[in-house]
Amino acid sequence: MPNMNPKKMDMPLQDPNVRNKNFDEVALGYTLEQAMEEADRCLQCKHKPCMNGCPVAVDIPGFIGKVKDGDMEAAYKIIKETSSLPAVCGRVCPQESQCEEKCVRGIKHESVGIGRLERFVADYHIANGSTDVVIPTSNGHKVAIVGAGPAGLTCAGDIANKGYDVTIFEALHKAGGVLVYGIPEFRLPKAIVQKEIDGLKAIGVKVETNMVIGKVLEIDELFEMGYESIFIGSGAGLPNFMNLEGENLKGVFSANEYLTRFNLMKAYETGVDTPIFKAKRAAIIGGGNVAMDAARCAKRVGCEEVYIVYRRGMDELPARREEVEHAEEEGIIFKTLTNPVRILGDENGNCIGMECVEMELGEADDSGRRRPVIKEGSNFVMDIDCMIMSIGTSPNPLILSTTDGLDANKWGCLIADEDGKTSREGVYAGGDAVTGAATVILAMGAGKDAAKAMDEYIQSK
DSSP: OOOOOSSOOOOOBOOHHHHTTOOSOSBOOOOHHHHHHHHTTOOOOTTOGGGGGOTTOOOHHHHHHHHHHTOHHHHHHHHHTTOSOHHHHHHHSOGGGTTGGGOGGGTTSOOOOHHHHHHHHHHHHHHHSOOOOOOOOOOSOEEEEEOOSHHHHHHHHHHHTTTOEEEEEOSSSSSOTHHHHTSOTTTSOHHHHHHHHHHHHHTTOEEEOSOOBTTTBOHHHHHHTTOSEEEEOOOOOEEOOOOOBTTTSBTEEEHHHHHHHHHTTOTTSTTOOOOOOOOSEEEEEOOSHHHHHHHHHHHHTTOSEEEEEESSOGGGOOSOHHHHHHHHHTTOEEEESEEEEEEEEOTTSBEEEEEEEEEEEEEEOTTSSEEEEEOTTOOEEEOOSEEEEOSOEEOOTHHHHHOTTOOBOTTSOBOOOTTOBOSSTTEEEOTHHHHSSOOHHHHHHHHHHHHHHHHHHHHTO
16 A cells, blocks of 8 residues: 655755855755655556656656665666666756656645655665676767767767767866756755766766867867767857846856856865855846856855845746745845846946846736736836846857858757757757757757667668
């Protein structure tokens, strides 16, 4: 008889007033007993609706059944059949809008904690599992992957397991893409990311860092080097701004730069050379997960007042509900239905304030969300010394500008079909380079689909 507790097992967390002063992981993870108890809530549905919500098609009831039985290594093997990065997915995937949204237990009560169980299984394997590696038999073909983010890593892992000689070309000095430069340590420890990357290297995947494709090498040159197919998973790292008066003032940053200084360059650690702006009152513009990350980082380095400024209401925030709750617990102040119109500076070029307007929600727009409308005469000034823009990112145009035959849309995103095939023969693409900024798991799904299509393309030649 399954455990019919209507609520999922609570995740142990650091105390909010302790964690908002450190960069240690907020969620502490289940114990073995907690994981097995939560796994017992799974009804083991024969039609497996939860799998329909997983972009990489993990056999969710299968691995949860093994957790219930206490066989964590078997559970891990089931997850790894389709997911290259289980320890990452268990932490940052929006399970509440994917697999857990489809969970039958969630119809009347709370869904099974699928993401929490995936994280537990992956962490248990890292701590206790077998380190034996099975190196795939070579098939004599080689492929190139551009970008070592979630799409590129997944594509590399899947196609390497088919016997291909795989090389990843990464622009930064460290592999991981957004997993290492974008997501803070307190949400995704970088040691976890490195473990996943080391696992790919163990099966033969090569990683070349400081390789800016389009500058150091071009796509055409990769083909000339003998790579038979190329996957572009270069992400969307070009920050968007609002083109407001005062955006060039000191103290105004993109969330991309701000978070990279923390996450990749460890600006919060004592003794590092990376400078970081120490604000007293900071406003983060935007309502997604990146905005929450930037706000929580600012709080952790001593900012007295940190505001999330978002033009819609709390119910419309695009960030994960869990991240919003964690931010609120840590003292982040939410100024919703508010939008900046001008940034104010002093005679020395420093940000000293932000003129805003109040908003109200009107009719629904093309996305289905109610459109924010300015309240006339509602202008007011917020006293701040730091503004961080978190209103989205776009793909870097470098690859497009140096490669013939690649089609893109008006936002600069590469055009690819559902298998990742682009307009250039032998070139596939996926993740944020195609969709614009989206989730880790959707990028992984695109990498998986492209690996399958690349294999079929090469084998049919």
